Amino acid sequence: PVKTNNKVNTQVLANSVPAAFVGQALQQGIQLPATHVLAQGMMVQKVKSPKLPNTPVKGSPVSTRYLTVAPSQPSVLWVTPSKLTAQQVAKQGNLLVAGSKQLLSTVWCGLGGQPLKEPLRYLHVSDICGLQVGVVGTRALEQARRVNRLKGLDDPRLDGKASEKLVSILYQGGAESLNVICQSTDHVNLLVQVLQQMRSVYQQAKVWVSAEALLLRYIWRDIDQDASGGSISPKxxxxxxxxxxxxxxQPTHVYSQYQQQNGVPKQQHLTSSQIMDLLQQLKRVPPSSSGGLLRGGGGKGDKTMPTATDVIWDTHLGKDVESVSTEDFLTKFLHQAQGLTHYTLEDAQGLVATLRTMEQYSWGLETPSPEGMVTKRQLEIFLFDSLNAAYDPLALNYSEDDAGAARHSIAEYWINSSHNTYLTRDQLQSASSVQMYMNALRRGCKCLELDCWDGESVDGTNWPVIFHGHTLTSKILFRDVMLGIASFMKANPTTFPVVLSLENHCSLPFQDQMAADLQSILGDYIYIPTKQDEESLPCPQDLLGKIVIKGKRPPEKDEDDEVTEVEGDEEAKKPEEEEEPPKFSPALANMTLLHGAKYKNFDQSMALPTTHMHSIGESKIPKLLGKKKKTDNFATEWRAYNSTHMTRTYPKGARVDSSNYNPMMAWSVGSQLVALNFQ
Structure with missing residues (x-):
């Protein structure tokens, strides 16, 4: 097993490569045995990505690769065409600085600068943004199939039992992925365990480094062309x-001027801490100083522009003061300026100690600021760090011990919602993909839309599909989306409830198949409605780790999501033009908590069970809010309705470019499911 040490050693000092502390923390926090399969090189089949979107890969869709994590450098996952030798593993630092750092980063030179026949590629832990296990949940995997998936056929490498060996490593914000097929499920578990531990230790360690220092660290190896490691030249x-x-x-002139002012010999290049200091000084140079001269250089360069930090410091902590005590920082700034009156002296002491450590690691200081004192530099780190987030971190406390934590009706919460979640780009001819559902879930989306239609019938089995009906968008299997959602729920067992908004255009046999897929794949994740829900909707805390189905329940005809009608709308259909109520699958209806009901007026809507809800199109929202009544207005009634029931709003059909409407009007009346395009 991999041994981890979650307690970061804050005595490590970084004074060479920016944020080297993070790498050292990983080395201390993850103890990978030399006998571990990843230390020796884990053989996998890498699934090739198509060179052009929506085009199949030519030739074999897979190639053999070796994944390696060196015990001496557990911050990098190497992806190589052959096993790294012991010499290469020992000298990976040389490999890292030999080439440009792009995602996936590619090293074209080997040890000693000799060109390689094939590139060595690697992913740094800071680039990895997520993992997907046991699911065809990326476009690359979907396009690697060599069968007609819409007929329910399984690719022997990717689907069915074979999917258990799939691992997708996401990077570049989830836009790119490294997809591999492991040799066994044991290898899958070992790979996932190590990558998760690398990410966990990295996330803990990086909080000790400022955002500016992290940015400098990310690009340091790119611009350090002579591979000196700890310094960079004027060029x-x-x-x-x-x-x-x-x-x-005049960047080279500024560089030379800094050397002169700080007694650095001309032939000696500047270190990371000196570069950080130089950049901080340049931030204070007025834009009118076209030469970018530093203070002390004469002329315009002598004048420095006060930063926001300067103004805040002078206003609240005093002019011509180099540092203040923790007590003054608590009373004058945290209490009086920030309004954080709940902060105690002990809280302030902990914060100041954190800022001192961050200052030390971010600037590479060999001599840190005095303990118990706050400097202007530390204040600037605080102002731009998540420690000073505008959103109150205490409001994120959803502990079950907290009596008020997410225990109100789900109707009292705004829910992160998506529209036509499956589409990759525009609304008329783009591809549909399971990856879009996975991306949305990873980004915090809790309401997914599924436009369900009849697909193929093969040997007595029906295969419902998802796509934007009556357009040129491609189709994906309903079943594949369920498999993707199931993998997310398995990886996030205590997540807040995920709402599946089913826009159901399927015939009864295909609805029955949808119900069968939901039951067989999602199973116990699905929340089964109770009679009590019709009087008051359940609270999010009771729905943790659950799937909530929004759709249609007999006997009432549902409005179609894209042609929602509102009272007095000139586009509303006449009664004689209305279609016959569709047939509903009892099995699917029994799983459905939220039933889309036709809007007539809010007086009637308030009398409906709380499980009944409305869907309102973008263009109808201002019309509805603009209506007046003798005793009240529609906005007040809509807001009252939303206090116990739910409303979903969605973009108008004219937004074929997947643009978005302003959600504020819908949010202002308490609409919970304000669906936005995530494309």
Missing amino acids: EFALLLARINFHVS
Whole structure:
């Protein structure tokens, strides 16, 4: 097993490569035995990604690769065409600085600068944003299939039991993925365990480093062209400024000026801590100083522009003061300026100790600031860090011990909701993909839309599909989406409830198949409604780890999501034009908590069971809110309705480019499911 040490050693000092503390924390926190299969090189089949979107991969869709995590450097996952030798593993630092850092990063030179026949590729732990296990949940995997999936056929490498050996490592915000087929489920577990531990230790360690230092660390190896590791030249400094979009007309002159002012020999390059100090000084140079000269250089460069931190410091902590005590920081800033009156002296002491450590690691300081004192530099770190988030972190406390934690009716919460979740781009001709559901779930979406239609019938088995009906968008199996959602629920067993908004266009036999797929794949994750729900909807705390179905329940005809009608709407159908109520699958209806009911007026709506809800289109929202009544207005009635019932709103059909409407009007009246395009 991999041994982990979650307690980060804050005595480690980083004074060479930016944020080296993070790498050292990983080395201390993860103890990978030399006999571990990943230390020796785990053989996998890498699924190739198509060169062009929506095109199959030519030739074999897989190639043999070896995944390696060196015990001496557990921050990097190597992806190589052959096993790394002991010499290469021992000298991975040389490999890392030999090439550009792109995602997936590619190293084209081996040890000693010799060109490689094939590139060595790697992923740094900071680039990995998620894992998907046991599911065809990326476009690359979907396009690697060599069968007609819409007929329910399984690819022997990817589907059925074979899917248990799939691991997708997501990076670049989930837009890209490394998809591999492991040799066994044991290898899957070992790979996932190590990657999760790497990410866990990294997330704990990086909080000790400021965002600016992390940015510098991310691009340091790119611009360090001579692979010196701990310093960069004047030419490399110019590249650095370009990478961070910092315009200075004479970067090499600024570099030389800093050397002169700080007694650095001209032949000696600047270290990371010196570069950080130089960048902080440049932030204070007025834009009118076109030469980008530093203070003390004469002329315009002598004048520095006060930053927001300067203004805040001078206003609340005093001018011409280099540092303040923890007590003054607590009373003058945290209490009086920030309004954090619940902070105690002990809280402030802990915060100041954290800021001191962050200052030390971010700037590479060999001599940190005095203990118990707060400097302007520490204040700036605090102001721009998540420690100073605008959202009150105490409001995120959903502990079951907290009597008020998510124990109100689910109707009293705004729910992160998506529209036509399956589409990758526009609403008319883009591809549909399970990956879009996985991306939405990873981004915190809790309401997924599924437009369900009849698909193929093969040997007596019906295969419902999801796509944007009456358009050129591609189709995916309803079953595949269920498999993707099941993998997310398995990985997140205590997640807040996920609502599946079914826009159901299926005939009765295909509805029965949908119910069978829901039951066989999601099973106990599905919340089965009770009679009590019709009087008051359940609370999120009681729905943790559950799937809630929104759809249609007999005997009432549901409004179609895309042609919602409101009272007095000139586009409303006349009674004689209405279609016959569709047939409903009893098995599917029994799983459905939220039933889409036709809107007539809010007086009637309030009398409906709380499980009945409305869907209102974007163009109808202002019309409805603009209506007046003798005693009240519709906004007040709608808000009252939403206090016990639920409303879903969605973009108008004219938004074929997957753009979004302003959600504020719908949110302002308490609409819970304000569906937005995630494309």
